[in-house]
Amino acid sequence: MTPDDERFLRRAIDLAAEARAGGNPPFGSLLVGPDGDVLAEERNTTLTDNDISAHPEQKLARWAARELDPAAAATTTMYTSCQPCGMCAGAIERSGLGRVVFALSTQQLTTLKPPTGPPPVRLDGPALFDEARVPVEGYYR
Numbered sequence: 001m002t003p004d005d006e007r008f009l010r011r012a013i014d015l016a017a018e019a020r021a022g023g024n025p026p027f028g029s030l031l032v033g034p035d036g037d038v039l040a041e042e043r044n045t046t047l048t049d050n051d052i053s054a055h056p057e058q059k060l061a062r063w064a065a066r067e068l069d070p071a072a073a074a075t076t077t078m079y080t081s082c083q084p085c086g087m088c089a090g091a092i093e094r095s096g097l098g099r100v101v102f103a104l105s106t107q108q109l110t111t112l113k114p115p116t117g118p119p120p121v122r123l124d125g126p127a128l129f130d131e132a133r134v135p136v137e138g139y140y141r
């Protein structure tokens, strides 16, 4: 953790405070290029946008995948006020970002809020392999 890492993390914490002041859950993130330039910033807007996926990490990962080529994305660092959730971790992985630096860990966050979360979803499968494979076969080369 460098002094620059801590400076960018403090900005992420400021963005989290801004999200809270705007009526949303208190999370913020920014994406920084290899030369220390801030490429984009986001705040959680799940409540004001009525969008369960409007986590700042998710929005930045989607922005990077849309706006940066893979080589450029791999040089970026995401600074975020809290360890990314499972949904965001998947998006970050798919977006090809190079590094994530977070302030609060998931474990630390759980000490600061009541235990909540969606109930587990029932998953049934696999099924219909012979039919389901048809649109997939030959796509990946």
Ligand SMILES: [Zn+2]
Binding pocket: 055, 057, 058, 084, 085, 086, 087, 088, 089
């Ligand atoms: Zn998330």
